[in-house]
Amino acid sequence: MxxxxxxxxxxxxxxxxxxxxxxxxxxxxxxxxxxxxxxxxxxxxxxxxxxxxxxxxxxxxxxxxxxxxxKSFKNYIGLGYHPTILPGVIQRNILENPGWYTAYTPYQAEIAQGRLEALLNYQTMVTELTGMELANASLLDEGTAAAEAMIMLFNTRSRAQKKIDALQFFVSEEVLPQTIDILKTRSIPLGIELIFGDYLKFEFTENIYGALLQYPSKNGQVHNYKSFVEKANTVEARVAVAADLLSLSLLTPPGEWGADIVVGTTQRFGIPMGYGGPHAAYFATKEDYKRNIPGRIIGVTQDKNGNRALRMALQTREQHIKREKATSNICTAQVLLAVMAGMYGVYHGPKGLKYIATTIKNLTATLNNGIVKLGLKQLNCTYFDTLTIEVSNASKLKEIAENKQINFFYPATNQVSISINETSTLNDINEILSVLAEAEGKEIVSFNKVSENDLPEELKRTSNFMTNEVFKKYHSETEMMRYIKKLERKDLSLNHSMISLGSCTMKLNAASEMLPLSWPNWGVMHPFVPIEQAQGYHEVFKGLEIALNEITGFYATSLQPNSGAQGEYAGLMVIKAYHESREDNHRNICLIPASAHGTNPASAVMAGMKVIVTKSTEDGNIDVEDLREKADLHKDKLAALMVTYPSTHGVFESTIKEITEIIHKNGGQVYMDGANMNAQVGLTNPATIGADVCHLNLHKTFAIPHGGGGPGVGPICVVKHLAPFLPSNPIIPTGGETPITAISSAPWGSSLVLLISYGYIKMLxxxxxxxxxxxxxxxxxxxxxxxxxxxxxxxxxxxxxxxxxxxxxxxxxxxxxxxxxxxxxxxxxxxxxxxxxxxxxxxxxxxxxxxxxxxxxxxxxxxxxxxxxxxxxxMESGDTNSPLKNSPHTQEMLTSDEWEFPYTRQKAAFPLPYLKENKFWPSVRRVDDAYGDRNLICSCNPIEDYIDN
Incomplete structure (x- = not known):
């Protein structure tokens, strides 16, 4: 051997x-x-x-x-990414534990009660910190969450606004630059016009259906937006806010001054920066929008015995069900990262979060006092963690700082922005001041005591948050370790048995692929550091791109999309850009087989295309004649075909080359959904079948674990003529020569988990x-x-x-x-x-x-x-008292004094001999989905609080 x-x-x-x-x-x-x-x-x-x-x-x-x-420099860049301290008890017991990272999306609630509870904790934490009524169980990153907010407000605009053709969305010029780029990408196909400007000077008109603000702003100023929201409401415009979640433990939450949606990232809650991700974005809103909110909501219901149980609520919102009527193409989330962020909140509790935030705020105040002593101008009168300073020469400062292994952000040639974080100390503040002094030719200023920064009264948080018992009980490592284990035991993961989900490829996530994710030199990298500081990452990117090009037969790859559905969207936007470069702007028809993944038509709609569904034959294959007829009928407007290969029915259709030829003959491009790439690698490839672009689910074929529903990565690979249009980033340019704007927030998406697929390919x-x-x-x-x-x-x-x-x-x-x-x-x-x-x-x-x-x-x-x-x-016809109808059987049922069923306990729980060696017990009986949808409860409060007596 x-x-x-x-x-x-x-x-x-x-x-x-x-x-x-x-x-x-x-x-x-x-x-x-x-x-x-x-x-x-x-x-x-x-x-x-x-x-x-x-x-x-x-x-x-x-x-x-x-x-x-x-190069592991100290990073004070900010812009939505900060160094953090991941508690060892969370790192060891969740991030490094296959019981958590190999679990599947909790569609089968009875064997997912552990991670459902962890996600309910996360939702509760987000809801209460933001001051909103409802939150989902995570999105992909802050930029795409903001785009989802813009789209949700567009889809829920008032009747009067629906009569207006040229609707506009206001975006504060103080929003993060990567978020702005994604808003540009997502708004154009939907006909939404973006208006950028100073929120103080902006005047609402009836054409404005919504607005996006940053709190605190990208340069660190904390504004009081209350009057802005009041103005918006006079014209029925709705306001979304991108907020720093940690700051909301001290600042008045947006929900208390009238925001309709609050979005952001939970990266600050102990998650390594990982050169851009993965990190769980959050999305919180009012209960009025519960039928419109993108992503997944974890809700409380009851099981067959009336006991409390958790499940994914309102599943009809899932975009694979809505297909071309979808209002979002969200499919996966960042569940593993949401679980970790929620556990960070559980471990620290509200007092711990306030302590961390107050320490950051006061260290920032100490830095500000030093800047004043140096005679420099600091531009933010009210701040949490970020200061923007006028300097003589930003280039000179950058050189001195980098020589001392320090990274700042430089918004202008005479400005520097410095963001303090959880890892910062008084020694770090003194080091920063010495660098500023050297750059400005000033005498060094230092402190031996931390100053205090008292926020203005109108910006101070006065309301309580995270009051549930779960945020009070687990502050010792012993208790936290046991709590995490208790939840883990309720979940069936790949470390227990095979998870044979078609279309989802739950293969081994090898320990050797996973281990480097915990290494500091991979985790501490900020996504916007100079490229020369991330040479290890870039060798991984280059090696992975070359390998994926070889495997697919294509010319170029973008690693930016951080989910499969986002890869679909990116591929279609690249096709769209290609047609527009040839002045074929009218090409907007996308043919999609009836058997396709539901995110396919959803992504096409999001990309501004019109979906035409083609028929399947009786044996489940694409009806070639129907496709030919529709391609010919729409040849002047045909943009693309979206095809899954092998098919969603698990068949290598022999007519595939004929199908792709029909599309090309009629002026379209072929998009291949890579969900079933596990059956292609080394035997055939997308280029050979005639495709022009495909996305690859690295969380399927290339071994990134599902993590209970994410992280996912969905890079796209393209032929040569599509390569110029691969997506870029506004801070670190990436992509092709004439790229489309950003698809996700970070230049290379969820960079940290790319190590897994890189290792998978290298070792195989x-x-x-x-x-x-x-x-x-x-x-x-x-x-x-x-x-x-x-x-x-x-x-x-x-x-x-x-x-x-x-x-x-x-x-x-x-x-x-x-x-x-x-x-x-x-x-x-x-x-x-x-x-x-x-x-x-x-x-x-x-x-x-x-x-x-x-x-x-x-x-x-x-x-x-x-x-x-x-x-x-x-079974007899209509028998409702069989093992099938009463399944699953819990340990409580089997150990009860009473047994009311016509079959034996052994038949119920141990129908085959192997189960006596390795029995997994569902922790609840069959959940009642209908009850949960009628009585939507999405926070940690006891269910008794909501039931009418």
């Missing part, structure tokens, strides 16, 4: 298992299986040209060498990547072969094989009163998370085992579904 081979550790089936599996499938070899699964005309002629695979030990040495190329290499793809297809077809004797497999390829996933049809059991939901819940009793439920076909499960699972685990899963089939067969 070659123990230094990473592929041996990543790929599940051993050689002897593979031989047994191909016999069950009914082929003579793996090669025969692949040849019968993937059309010959799209197979790669040559092997991928990638460096030789590294062992795990070699990779750890390599990534350590790269980390040493990053050419042969390993291909082997992973082959074994993903093998595992899927093995499950298909075992299950097709019991269930109907809905779609297969022309030779009867699946790609890397398959759809199992349960609709025939409706006659007995059995829904696919019953199967999903019963699987919990067998120790498994349900596969994807009712997508892309209602009443089905879409199963994807991935390459990481071995034959024994695949057999346990198949045995579970086969056992469930025997339970279905044993």
């Amino acid at each position: 070659k123990t230094d081979s990473f592929v041996l550790r990543h790929v599940g089936p051993r050689e002897n298992e593979t031989n047994e599996m191909i016999k069950t499938i009914g082929v003579s070899s793996v090669d025969e299986l692949i040849n019968k699964t993937i059309p010959t005309d799209i197979r790669l002629a040559n092997e991928l040209n990638l460096p030789t695979a590294m062992s795990e030990y070699e990779y750890m040495s390599h990534i350590q060498e790269l980390s040493n190329k990053n 290499g050419t042969k390993g990547l291909k082997e992973a793809t082959i074994k993903a297809i093998l595992n899927a077809n093995y499950i298909k072969a075992r299950l097709e004797k019991q269930y109907n497999i809905l779609y297969t390829g022309e030779n009867g094989f699946a790609a890397h996933e398959m759809i199992v049809d349960f609709r025939e059991f409706k006659a007995k009163g059995i829904e696919v939901t019953d199967i999903a819940k019963r699987l919990m009793d067998y120790g498994y998370h349900a596969p994807t439920v009712s997508f892309p076909v209602a009443g089905t499960l879409m199963i994807e085992p991935t390459e990481s699972e071995n034959k024994a685990e695949l057999d346990r899963f198949c045995d579970a579904l086969i056992s469930i089939k025997s339970e279905i067969d044993a």
Whole structure:
């Protein structure tokens, strides 16, 4: 056994298992299986040209060498990113714990109560700090959250405003520059005109439907916006505020002076800067907007016994359901980071947050006193953590500061902006003052005591926040460690059993890929440091881009989009820019197959395109003749086709090259959704099938963990003629020669987690990547072969094989009163998370085992579904007292003195022998979604407070 081979550790089936599996499938070899699964005309002629695979030990040495190329300066740049202190108890027990980072999005609430509680804590913290009534369970970053606010206010504008053609949105010139760039990107396709200016001088007219303010402003001034909001209300304009969440422990929260939406980032709550991310953005608003808020809301409901339970509320807002009627294309969030930020709030509590914020405020006041003593002009009369100072020569100051390993921000040639943070000390303040003194030729000023900064009365927070018991109990590490463990035990994650979600690729997230995320030289990097200070990161970016270009067959890559749906949007915006460069501005039709991921039509609408849906044939493939007819009909306006390959039905359609040719012939570009790239790597690629751009879900195919619903990364890869339009950033230029404006806040998106995909590719290499793809297809077809004797497999390829996933049809059991939901819940009793439920076909499960699972685990899963089939067969029509209908069964039920069911306790909880060795207990019975939507509760208050007696 070659123990230094990473592929041996990543790929599940051993050689002897593979031989047994191909016999069950009914082929003579793996090669025969692949040849019968993937059309010959799209197979790669040559092997991928990638460096030789590294062992795990070699990779750890390599990534350590790269980390040493990053310069860990002290960063006072600000602009929405700050050095933080991540408590060790959170780092060790959440960030570095597969029980938290390998969990899936909590669609199956009964086995996700732990992270749902953590997210409810997060929502409560955000709601109370902002002074709003409702918050979601995170978005991607501050800039995109602000864009979502602009769009939500546009979609909910008044009846009078809907009659106005030229609606405008005011943006304060003091908003963060990266946020402004994203607003430009998102506003143009929707026909929203942005107006920039000084909020003090701005006069509202009936054309203004909304406004965005920064609190404190980008340069640090804290304004009193109360009168501005009052003016806005006179013309029915609504106000969004981008606020520093930590400052709101001291400042009057926007909800108390009339804001309609408050957005921002929770990065300050212990999350490493990571050269830009990932960080959880927050979005808080009024309850009036509960049906319009983007993202996910965690709500309180009850289970079948009437006990308190948590779940994702109002799921009909999910954009994959709304499709082309979507008002947002949000799909993933930054759940793992939201959990960490919420735990930071739990660990410190309101008093701890006030202490941290007060320390920062007073250190900033001490710095301000030193600036006054130096005879320099400081421009902010009221401030929290940031000062803007007039200097003689910003370039000279920059040189001196960088020689002392210090980074400031320089908004003008005669200005410097300095932001103090949680890690700052009095010694740091004295060091900053010495640098300023040297640059200005002044005598050094220093302090041996911290000054106090008393905010004006009208800006002081007087209201309480985070009053729930959870924010009072866990301030010792012992108690915090136990609380985190208590929640972890309620969640089924990949460290317990296979999570076989079709379209979601829950593969191994190897420890060697994950470990560097905790290393300081990767975590402490501010996204706006000079590039020469981040050479380690840039070698990772370059290596990853080259590898992704090779894997996709494309010319260039942008790593900026930080989710799959954002990658879709970025790809369409690049296509749009390409058409406009050719004066084809009229091209706005996007063809999308009926079977496509729901975010596809949502992204197209957000990009300002009109969606035309094409039909599927009876066997689930794209109806080529219908597509040809519609492409020809709309050829003068055709912008793009969005296609998933292999298809959402888990099939390599043999007509794919004909399909892409039809689009090109009619002047359009082909966008390939990369959700199913796990079945392509090393065997075929998007360029070969004729695509022009694709996004890649690095959180799927390339091993970034799902983290309970995020982080995700969705880079786009493009052909040469689209490369000039790849997105840039207003502070650190990136992208093509004529780039579109920013897609996300940071220049390279969620840079920190790119290390994972970089490591995955480096350690697998050419042969390993291909082997992973082959074994993903093998595992899927093995499950298909075992299950097709019991269930109907809905779609297969022309030779009867699946790609890397398959759809199992349960609709025939409706006659007995059995829904696919019953199967999903019963699987919990067998120790498994349900596969994807009712997508892309209602009443089905879409199963994807991935390459990481071995034959024994695949057999346990198949045995579970086969056992469930025997339970279905044993049911009488309309039987509502079967194990299926009462699932899942909790430990409380099994240990109760009473047992009211006609089947045994063993049948309920231990239907197969393997469960006696490794039993996972759902912590609640089946949750009542309808009750939760009727009684929407989204904070930590006891449920009794809301129930009418």
